[in-house]
Amino acid sequence: MRTLRRVAAALVGVAVAGVLLAVPTSPAGAAGVTTHAWMGLTAIERVSAPELAALLDAHRDQVRAGAMFPDGGYIPGNVHGEEAHWSRFTDAYAARLMARTDCGDLTRPDGPCAAEVAHLMGVIAHGAGDEVWDWLFEPVSPDLDEYYLPEALSAVQDGGGQELTMDIVAIGLHDRPVGPLPALPSKPDIMGAFADVGRTDITEAMVDTGQAGLGIISEAEAGFVAEHLAGVRREMPWMTTNLVSAPGGVSYAADAIAGQWDSMWGRLLGDQPPTRVSVTYPADGQRRIPAAGWVRSYQPGSAPGRGGARTRIAASLTWSLPYVPRSGPSVSAQLPPGAMTLTPVDGTDPLPLLSGYPRAVPYGPDAGEHTIDLQPAADLQPCAWYRVDVTDALLDADGEPVVPTSWTFRTGLDAAGSRCPDDPYTPVENHVRALYQDLLGRTPSDPEVGGWTAQVERGLSRPALVAALVGSGEARRRLVDAAYASDLDRTPDPDGRAFWTEYLRTHPVTMLRTRLLASPEVYAQGGGTDEGYVAHLYDVVLQRPVDTTGSDFWTAQLAGGLSRAAVARRLLVSAEVTRRAVRTTYEDLVDRTPGTAEVDFWAPRVASTDTRTLVRALLRTDAYVAQAQVP
Numbered sequence: 001m002r003t004l005r006r007v008a009a010a011l012v013g014v015a016v017a018g019v020l021l022a023v024p025t026s027p028a029g030a031a032g033v034t035t036h037a038w039m040g041l042t043a044i045e046r047v048s049a050p051e052l053a054a055l056l057d058a059h060r061d062q063v064r065a066g067a068m069f070p071d072g073g074y075i076p077g078n079v080h081g082e083e084a085h086w087s088r089f090t091d092a093y094a095a096r097l098m099a100r101t102d103c104g105d106l107t108r109p110d111g112p113c114a115a116e117v118a119h120l121m122g123v124i125a126h127g128a129g130d131e132v133w134d135w136l137f138e139p140v141s142p143d144l145d146e147y148y149l150p151e152a153l154s155a156v157q158d159g160g161g162q163e164l165t166m167d168i169v170a171i172g173l174h175d176r177p178v179g180p181l182p183a184l185p186s187k188p189d190i191m192g193a194f195a196d197v198g199r200t201d202i203t204e205a206m207v208d209t210g211q212a213g214l215g216i217i218s219e220a221e222a223g224f225v226a227e228h229l230a231g232v233r234r235e236m237p238w239m240t241t242n243l244v245s246a247p248g249g250v251s252y253a254a255d256a257i258a259g260q261w262d263s264m265w266g267r268l269l270g271d272q273p274p275t276r277v278s279v280t281y282p283a284d285g286q287r288r289i290p291a292a293g294w295v296r297s298y299q300p301g302s303a304p305g306r307g308g309a310r311t312r313i314a315a316s317l318t319w320s321l322p323y324v325p326r327s328g329p330s331v332s333a334q335l336p337p338g339a340m341t342l343t344p345v346d347g348t349d350p351l352p353l354l355s356g357y358p359r360a361v362p363y364g365p366d367a368g369e370h371t372i373d374l375q376p377a378a379d380l381q382p383c384a385w386y387r388v389d390v391t392d393a394l395l396d397a398d399g400e401p402v403v404p405t406s407w408t409f410r411t412g413l414d415a416a417g418s419r420c421p422d423d424p425y426t427p428v429e430n431h432v433r434a435l436y437q438d439l440l441g442r443t444p445s446d447p448e449v450g451g452w453t454a455q456v457e458r459g460l461s462r463p464a465l466v467a468a469l470v471g472s473g474e475a476r477r478r479l480v481d482a483a484y485a486s487d488l489d490r491t492p493d494p495d496g497r498a499f500w501t502e503y504l505r506t507h508p509v510t511m512l513r514t515r516l517l518a519s520p521e522v523y524a525q526g527g528g529t530d531e532g533y534v535a536h537l538y539d540v541v542l543q544r545p546v547d548t549t550g551s552d553f554w555t556a557q558l559a560g561g562l563s564r565a566a567v568a569r570r571l572l573v574s575a576e577v578t579r580r581a582v583r584t585t586y587e588d589l590v591d592r593t594p595g596t597a598e599v600d601f602w603a604p605r606v607a608s609t610d611t612r613t614l615v616r617a618l619l620r621t622d623a624y625v626a627q628a629q630v631p
Contacts, residue, residue, distance in 0.1 A: 032133075032163030033068040033214060034170045034178060034221055035243075039253040040067035040125030046258035051107040052265045058109035059118035065181040065211075066122020067129070068218070072210020080194065080202040080210070085127040087320035087368025087397065092193035093120050094264060100189075106268055115185035117268065121261050128260050129253040131371040132316060134300035135362040136248025136281055137239075138162055139309035141302035146236040153228065160303040162239065165232045167221045169240050172229035178222040180215040198326040237458035247281040247309070255279040256316035260370060263318040275319040275396040276403040280388070281312065284407035287423050291382040292415035295354070298375060300362035310417065313342065313388055314361065314373040315405070320397040321360050323368035331365045334358070339394035340374045345385035345408060352377040368397065383420035385410045419446060427629060428453050434628035435466065435619060438589060439475045466619045470612055476504040483509065487516040487540055489525070508610035510572050517541070517572075518565035530558040534567070541571045543580075573607040581611050589618045590627065 040063050044056045056063055073081025083089050097103060097120065103113035141147060141162050148165050149157065157164045170176040184190060187204060194202045233240050244250045259278025266272040282289050290310050299306045322331050333356070340358035341350035358374035372390070380386065387408045392401035412418045419425075425433065432452045436444040456465060469475060480500040484492045492500065500512055516522065517537060526536035534554040538546035554567055571577065582602045586594040594602070602614050618624055 032130075032161075032167060033071050033217055034167040034176050035133075035163060035250065036067045036071070036126050036129050037064040037122075038170055038174070038176045039129040039250050039257060040064065040122050042250055042254035043125060043257035043261065046254055047265070048258075048262045049265055052261065055107070055109045055111075055114050056118050056121060056261075059115050061182045062115045062118035062185060063122040063125070064177070065184075065214075066119040067125045068181065068214045069119070069123050069210070070126045071217075072207070072214045075206075075210050075213040078206040078210050080199065080206055083194065083197065083199050083202070083367065084123060085130060085367070086323070087127070087370070088197050088323050088325065089193055089367075090120065090124050090127070090264075091320070091368070091397075092196040093123065093189060094268060095196070096189040096192050097186075098268060113186075116189060119185050121264065124260050124264060125257045127368075128257045128316070128370065131362055131369060132248040132253050132256050132279075132314075133163075134248075135314060135371055135373070136252070136309060136312065137246055138248070138300065138302040139307050139312075140239060140242075140246065141236070142304050142307035143309050144238050146239050147302075147304075148228070148232045148235040150228065150231060153224070160301055162236070162302045164221070164224075165228075165236060166239065166243055168224050168228055168232050169243055171222050172225040173233075173240070174244075178218040181211060181218075184211060196326075233459065241457060241459040252279060252281075256370070259316065259318040273318070274403050275317055275400060277315045277390055277405040278318050280315045280407055282407075282409035285409070287410040288412040288417040288419060289380075289409050290415050290417040291384075291411040291413065292379040294376050294379050298361075298373075311375075312373055313375065314371055315340075315388075315390060317370045317372065317396065317402060320368040320370055321365050321372070322395065322397050322399075324366045333360045333365050335360065335372060336393045336395070338391055340372055341389045341391070342374055342376055343387050343389065344381070345387050350389075380411045382411055382413050383422075418450070425449070426453070427625065428456050430628045431462075431625050432465070434624070435469050438619070439469050439472075439478070439615075441478060462620045462625075463616070466616050470616050470619070471505070473501060476501045479504060479509055480512070483513050483516055487513055488519075488521055509612065510569065510607075510610050513572055514565050514569045517568035518563065523564065530555045533564065534558070537568060537571055541568070542574075542576060575603060575607075578603040578606045581606055582614060585611055585614050585618065589615065590621070590623055 041060060044053055044060070044063065047053050047056070070081055070084035073079065073084050097106075097113055097116055100113065103116075104111055106113060106117060108114060138161065153164070171178060184207070187207065190207060191202070191204060194200075239246075242249060246252070256279050259276070263272055263275065293308070294311045296308050296311070298308055298312065324331060335358040342353070343350045354375040354377050358372055360369045361371050361373045363369065372394070374388070385408055387406055390402060390405045392404050394402040396402060410420070410423075412423075413420055419429075429449050432449050433444055436442060436448070452460075452465060456462075460468075477497060480492055480497050483500075484490060484496075504512060517540070522536065522540075523533050526533035531551060534551055535546045537554075538544060538550065557567060558564070579599050582599050583594060586592060586598070605613055
């Protein structure tokens, strides 16, 4: 991923102080800057201290700028990219602010150092986001073989990182801001922090170049959206759909960031809380974790051949693990014995782990990381509960024990994490099951539920799911059977069922019923006379006895040459029939009587199409989905 960022940044033309540093043939972007800013801005609402939330909200531009700052270090000629990512630098940056005598009350959003604090927190957000993104989110790409690698982006994107493609999604689908950045709030503090960690090779000119380049990169990414968003969505449907909600995605990263901000805020105010676990994968109580596929090599990023995103057990800490402050021997990535264990809930002995685990991930602890991981040495039992323990044998960068934390998860049936027989269904699965009952009159099999759920996870919208099932051959066959039962009082023959099922693919049910009700078979059921036929239509269509006025009118119409099909259709689309159909559909599907305004709205639409128009609308509502969750 770091190599990819350098390649991407190397293609950006950045003019600083009138000096042309590089001349691109097309705009390019340092990967991930927009998503990093998004993660940081999302975390503002998740911090514990109201004063910190208010300060960050008042300086959102500096949070955004700080969250992008480290990637400015990959602009050609710059060397501060890696250093700016990690706690060694951000701790030194914080120490500089704490040593200033002019900052006054740091809790004031309008205080002298408020912008500096917001920028510092943004820089922290970048490293925190990278850790979980690279370790948990990007490996999904090789797992699902989701890559978008057009020739037009070959100079700035390869399979080793998906930050650019997801930035295109962030901008194009989520309207994330792009464009120039504000001036650095305190360049002396930043340069002093680099010097404090021994990086005197980093110059002000490099930092200035990085800042100017980041603004250009941000705008350049926006320029990719029009041409490439559709391709990203097509080739990377799961990652596009789950960018926010997936482990390691925007929301998960925001939780990790908020935890680190809470600790840094306490440190700035002289009352740092103990280091704790802020967010985990699997989440506490999560089910359907794969039971097999655990014994493999684990690496960060999305390069082909990596993967294993769902078979990782990770936790984010609110303060860094030990690191090399300025110089000295490297820190071991492996955690102390007993610092992180995995135990069957119904057992007492922790499971053996792969060699080298538990360990700090994703890269190396020398500059300060917050993510820890363990991997069992063998596959897990299916449909079994496991407990993960982080113990006080784990020490943070200050040599203090981490607050002990435990959480549990349950495996599924197999390597795919398929549902165990006693697992509850998810909200999407319950929606699918309810759709099958209401549209197809049966309970779906687990593979059917799983198939539709997988499509939803890859971006199939709720309206599209409903439309697919409403328009399915099985649903259309049921409508044919219902029409035959209602209008002919019999089941259709195989040829008739096949013909009319295909007919309903492009025609409304009203047309099918019109043709059935106009048939000689129905006329014969009415006694073979116009008067008897009209009475029969009233009984079947209006579901009441014919009155004298109606009988006289329609009999006269038939005698005057109006076809039986025309009479049947006029009754089928009458206000009496369509308004009753609207009321019945509401009662059947959402268990309530519609209001007069709803009936007035839908009745003419049902008349011009058929009840499937209303059915599609109701089955995709929040009310229907909520109702589907009730056993």
